[in-house]
Amino acid sequence: MAPRQFIFRAGEAEQQRCPDGAQAAYEAFQAYADEHADAESLRIEDEAAGEALVLLLTRGAVARTRAVAGSAEPHTEYCAVARPTLYGRFVMRFLEDGYAGVDHSGLWLRELADLDAPPEEQGERRAAAVSTEREALDEVLRMWSDSGYVDPTDQYYVFFDTHTLEMSRAERAELLALVGRLGLERADPPAGAASGEVWVRKDERLEAELEQWS
Structure with a gap:
């Protein structure tokens, strides 16, 4: 080339x-x-x-x-x-x-x-600019690949591993907006989890593509 x-x-x-x-x-x-x-x-x-x-x-x-x-x-x-x-x-x-x-x-x-704009508003605007489900899934998977893992019970995707609420504020706001748009199910983090982590129940749409983002 x-x-x-x-x-x-x-x-x-x-x-x-x-x-x-x-x-x-x-x-x-x-x-x-x-x-x-x-x-x-x-x-x-x-x-x-x-x-x-x-x-x-x-x-x-x-x-x-x-x-x-x-x-x-x-x-x-x-x-x-x-x-x-x-x-x-x-x-x-x-x-x-x-x-x-x-x-x-x-x-x-x-x-x-x-x-x-404040970080949370930046994230919401970024999410609003995502126009298709395909783009929304790719953006969610990108954020997971940057700082996420699958929990030991194999039931949840964990985003922003070990992050506090003061970290990744814009991306967290974007993620929450996209999770809502995609109809993904959030879960309460377990006791002892970092305050900024976001836990989402596994979904077949994400699961089908998870390996290529790992």
């Missing part, structure tokens, strides 16, 4: 093409970013795939876009970046695996302004 090719942009500055693989592209991007240290945003494009990652440096956020068949407007989502040193992780994951490569880098929202 031929290496993916990337284009770097910094505002109106002249673009730079990088025809190498992920590691070489990352090093080239670091040099490009150093040359444009005053830029408010930096953009990495994969023209062939119709995907891009935009570092919104003055906003503490990133955007990812992908082309949508039959539409002139790309699908765009935004994710908060807790500190500047984390931008590099987004860049490397995008260079390696494109749009999907940054799936697990944080909570992605459809509007930039949503990043200013």
Whole structure:
């Protein structure tokens, strides 16, 4: 397979093409970013795939876009970046695996302004943007694969293992909204469980796909 090719942009500055693989592209991007240290945003494009990652440096956020068949407007989502040193992780994951490569880098929202909302509201908005049952199942399974397990009695899926209520607030709100939409049955956690855990009774729709997410 031929290496993916990337284009770097910094505002109106002249673009730079990088025809190498992920590691070489990352090093080239670091040099490009150093040359444009005053830029408010930096953009990495994969023209062939119709995907891009935009570092919104003055906003503490990133955007990812992908082309949508039959539409002139790309699908765009935004994710908060807790500190500047984390931008590099987004860049490397995008260079390696494109749009999907940054799936697990944080909570992605459809509007930039949503990043200013309280965590619980962010999660509810994320859930509201999920339009099909297939997408809802995939999102629930993604959260389970990140921090979940099947309980020893083999009756429940446990989400947010060992998390307190102050952890993963946005994703917990999203999960609870999707659990309700999918008609999944919540269960009371047993005594001694962490306060932020969510227990859900096993469901054949999830069970059929659990192995590929484990």
